[in-house]
Structure formats: structure tokens, C-alpha cells
Amino acid sequence: MGGTASTQAWDEQADVVVVGYGYAGAIAALEARKAGADTLLIEKMPDPGGISITSGGNIRTVNDAEEGFQYLRATCSGTTPDGVLRALAGGMRQMRSYFETLCAVSGATVDYRQADGNYPLPGSKTYGYVSVKHVPGFKPAETYPFVSSYVPIERAAGVRLFKVIEDNIRASTLRVMLSTPARRLITGAADTSGAPREIRGVEAERDGRRVNIKARRAVILACGGFEASPELQMQYWQEKPVLNAAYMGNTGDGIRMAQDVGAALWHMWHYHGVYGFRHPDPAYPFGIRPKRLPDWIPGEAARPDVKVPWIIVDRRGRRFMNEYQPYTQDTTWRSMAVFDGPTMSYLRIPSYMIMDEAGRGTYPIVSPTFNDRRFKFAWSEATLRELEAKILHRADSIAELATLMKVDEAVLQETIAAWNGACDLGDDRVHKRPPTSMVKIAAPPFYFAEVWPVCSNTHGGPVHDADQRVLDPFGQPIARLFAAGELGGVFGHLYISGGNLAECFVGGWTAGRNAAKLAPWQAKAPAAVHA
Numbered sequence: 001m002g003g004t005a006s007t008q009a010w011d012e013q014a015d016v017v018v019v020g021y022g023y024a025g026a027i028a029a030l031e032a033r034k035a036g037a038d039t040l041l042i043e044k045m046p047d048p049g050g051i052s053i054t055s056g057g058n059i060r061t062v063n064d065a066e067e068g069f070q071y072l073r074a075t076c077s078g079t080t081p082d083g084v085l086r087a088l089a090g091g092m093r094q095m096r097s098y099f100e101t102l103c104a105v106s107g108a109t110v111d112y113r114q115a116d117g118n119y120p121l122p123g124s125k126t127y128g129y130v131s132v133k134h135v136p137g138f139k140p141a142e143t144y145p146f147v148s149s150y151v152p153i154e155r156a157a158g159v160r161l162f163k164v165i166e167d168n169i170r171a172s173t174l175r176v177m178l179s180t181p182a183r184r185l186i187t188g189a190a191d192t193s194g195a196p197r198e199i200r201g202v203e204a205e206r207d208g209r210r211v212n213i214k215a216r217r218a219v220i221l222a223c224g225g226f227e228a229s230p231e232l233q234m235q236y237w238q239e240k241p242v243l244n245a246a247y248m249g250n251t252g253d254g255i256r257m258a259q260d261v262g263a264a265l266w267h268m269w270h271y272h273g274v275y276g277f278r279h280p281d282p283a284y285p286f287g288i289r290p291k292r293l294p295d296w297i298p299g300e301a302a303r304p305d306v307k308v309p310w311i312i313v314d315r316r317g318r319r320f321m322n323e324y325q326p327y328t329q330d331t332t333w334r335s336m337a338v339f340d341g342p343t344m345s346y347l348r349i350p351s352y353m354i355m356d357e358a359g360r361g362t363y364p365i366v367s368p369t370f371n372d373r374r375f376k377f378a379w380s381e382a383t384l385r386e387l388e389a390k391i392l393h394r395a396d397s398i399a400e401l402a403t404l405m406k407v408d409e410a411v412l413q414e415t416i417a418a419w420n421g422a423c424d425l426g427d428d429r430v431h432k433r434p435p436t437s438m439v440k441i442a443a444p445p446f447y448f449a450e451v452w453p454v455c456s457n458t459h460g461g462p463v464h465d466a467d468q469r470v471l472d473p474f475g476q477p478i479a480r481l482f483a484a485g486e487l488g489g490v491f492g493h494l495y496i497s498g499g500n501l502a503e504c505f506v507g508g509w510t511a512g513r514n515a516a517k518l519a520p521w522q523a524k525a526p527a528a529v530h531a
């Protein structure tokens, strides 16, 4: 078993070392510090924020913890133990008051709204969202010039939340080191019991040099998922390629470090994602999510104000999914993840989005989002239209559309005629699009764009228990190792919107408090150094 045994000299030390400065790491560090632990937060990238800062900033709350648990249990469908889900639901019950206390540090106001879970399952009605409404004096574009959010940054609740988090971090006395990637965990020597070795610290890199950071009480891994690791995706996901929506810093480092010391993994196949576009500039690394589609709840009226002016067809020109699903950000990529044996290919990757001129005029369909200083995006309708024009290919007839898409013209004619007929009837018999979202593809010019699965964030990573302790494959905790946030998220079947941030907070505060409670480890006789 790996890890690096701890006899070397320490370059830095703290009671609790937290790896990763997104919401999960920040909350874990704040809580560890509040509980009295000398806390060090290390971040790989030069700017903090991770995916968190690009997010919608919506965090799930519940009115009733038991109902909240029932819903999580139904959506996780046996992939996550009840105790873990109960802990999350219980935390969501406390979320509003916790959030208000956090916001008070910035003088920020809080928005709360009731919003059912995304699926009509037991417990759905108990859910709501909390987010930051206003931060006095905050100028998002000046403070975070490296962020492009999927709405103009002045309206982005994710950056407001990050501002509140940073204000809290500055008001605390915990230490932060940016540009300091963790490379390996440092462990104590093996004993004869066969138990996983205790975590003693982190081997990191700073200014090109190795630094050994001693963690007297514990290490909390909050370093995100593997959105930016094609290697891990290749091994764990059958569909490929999948584009990364927003952030290059999450390359699965926490997964490798945890595996190295014996952690079990879960939910590696599952991610929060949608269909979306490749940028016309190959140097731009992010997939582009289509303009956000407000969610609707099956069994209730679809949002009548939402028109979805496109259909999606496979590489043979046939529709295969409802393009506006109950939670489009959750399940649409799953409809694309089908391998076709006879052709030995993915007939739905890329797929084609099709619309006509009137549809194209409805609203700009692209919505670029990222946290990265290397890219710039001026958020305006005009820039979005310009980008959209490079993504959409134009044809003056369906025959020309079929030629450009390299599909059989008769099949495409049939698909579009069937769609227009369904729009006339207000009934998509095959795929059940909400009638009010349906828009005919009638008048030229026509447009198509290639669309790929786009991953907003992953859910897989080390298994943890209700106390956020990382477990080995036999269910034993790896002493002094915790995980929080999307690194080993609880969602193993269906996702709930706002659930990732809820687990950043609940998992973060749980890990921080539990890590701070541990008694410091005592150095015994020197052990051999090995990697």
C-alpha cells in the first residue's frame, strides 16, 4: 500500500490540513478553525474558487429532515447508505441558519425559496434553495475577472457566495497557501493489524519544491472531482468523449491520493451534466452548456414560458430523447451514452441539434462558464450571438442540412416532418417533450450544431461515512483522513439540483469539526521512508 511514511523533516505544520479551496474546502477549514484547530488550507491553482465559483450558488435546504432523507434515499436508489443520506438531510435542515450566520460577516442578504426536488418522489415537497441575494459594495467583475458565469457576472449568485466565503476566511485566522498542489498523503508506519495506515500529513509542491506538511490531527481532502482528467474518464466512463464544462484544476488528484492509502471508491460513473457544444477555437478547453433550461417537474405543468427551439438527432438523423427533461442537467447525457455494437461507434456522440431561423432568434443558445485566467469572455448578447454563429452551421433546405450533417436525407425529412406534426398536435408521443416547450422547425434557413455530453462536475471519489471519514474497501475508516464536497459525492443514481453545494457545506462542516476533535498523533520510533 502506498502513501509516504513519515520520518522526514516537516516544512510546515498545522492541526488540520485541508486540500482544495472551493466551497467544501473553505467550509471545512472555517469549521476546523472555529473548533480551535490551527488550520492550513492549500490550493493547487493560483486563484481559489474551483468549480464552486462558477456555480449557480443555489444550495438545497429542507423543512423536514426525515422527508428530505426519504427523497435522497429514493434518488440514490441503494447506492449510498442511509446513515450518510440522513446526515446530509439533517444538515440541509440546518442550512438556512448556518448560511445566515456566514452571510452576516459580509453584511450580505439571503434569498430563500421553496422549490420541490426535481423528481416527483416521496419527500420532494420539503425542499427549497438558499442563496446570496446581495453583497453590499461587491463588484464581481473587478473582484473575480478570471470568472465567466453562465449568466452575466453581476447576476451570478455563485460569485456572490464565493465573496461571502472569502470574507469569512479573511475574518478567521486560518492560513491559506495558493499555488500549492498536494501530491501524496504521508502516512505513519504499517502495524501488524492489517488496518490502513494513519494519515500524518501531505506532501505538496510549492515554487517547484517539495514541501512536507505535517497534519497533527487530520487531513481533509476537498479537492474536487475529475472533470479535467481524460485518463480517469477513459477508465470509468463508457461514453466518450465527454467535454469538461468549467474548470481545469480538478484532475482527480484526491482520488489518486486516497486510493494510494487504501480508500474504496464509489459513484465513479456518475456526473452532473448535459448536452452541449465544442468551442470553435480548439485551444479553448471547455465544453459550452446550452442556455440554462429552467427545470420542470413531471406531473405538474411544464413552465409555459420556456421554449426549447431545437430537437436533437443521432448520427443517422433520428430523434432519441426528450430534449427538455425533468432535470435536463441531470439525465440528458445518459441518453447519449449508448454504444452501437454493429458499427462499433457511439451513434449519439456527437449528436446534432437542429433548429430553424425563428428558433435561432429565440435567445442565444450558448452560455460559456469557467474559472480560468487564461481565457476571457465579455458577457453580452452580441458576443453570445457571435459565438453561436460559429457553432451553428447554416443550410437553406433540409436537403442541404442532410448533406452537411452527412445523414440520409429521407430519414431527416421524416424526422422533421414527424416533429412538426407532433408540434401541431401538441403531443410528442414518442419522447414526451412538455407540449409548451415544443417549437416547429419550419422555415429556412435551418441550422445544426454538433453536441457532446458536457460534464459540469463529477460525483465519484473515495467512499465516506456519515462523519465524512474516508473508508477502505472493508468499511474501515482510514485514520485521520476525511473527504468533503464533490470528491466522493453521495449521488449515485439521480442528482438533485443544489445538492452538490449542500454537500459541500454539510460535508465540509462535518469534516472540519470532526477533524478538529481528534487528539494529535504522537511520533513513535522512526519508520522507513518509502513512496
Ligand SMILES: Cc1cc2nc3c(=O)[nH]c(=O)nc-3n(C[C@H](O)[C@H](O)[C@H](O)COP(=O)(O)OP(=O)(O)OC[C@H]3O[C@@H](n4cnc5c(N)ncnc54)[C@H](O)[C@@H]3O)c2cc1C
Pocket (backbone or CB within 6 Å): 019, 020, 021, 022, 023, 024, 025, 042, 043, 044, 045, 048, 049, 050, 051, 052, 053, 054, 055, 056, 057, 058, 059, 060, 150, 180, 181, 182, 183, 222, 223, 224, 225, 245, 246, 247, 249, 250, 251, 253, 254, 369, 456, 457, 484, 485, 486, 487, 497, 498, 499, 500, 501, 502, 504
Ligand atoms: C456551471 C455550473 C453551475 C453549477 N451550479 C450549481 C448550483 O447552483 N448548485 C449546486 O449544488 N451545484 C452546482 N454545480 C456543481 C457545484 O458547483 C460543484 O459540485 C461544487 O462547487 C464542487 O465544490 P468542491 O469544493 O467540492 O470542488 P471545487 O469547487 O472544484 O474545489 C476543489 C478545489 O480543489 C483544488 N485542487 C484540486 N486538486 C488539488 C491538489 N492536488 N492540491 C490542492 N488543491 C487541489 C482545485 O483547484 C479546486 O480549487 C454547478 C456546476 C457548474 C459547472
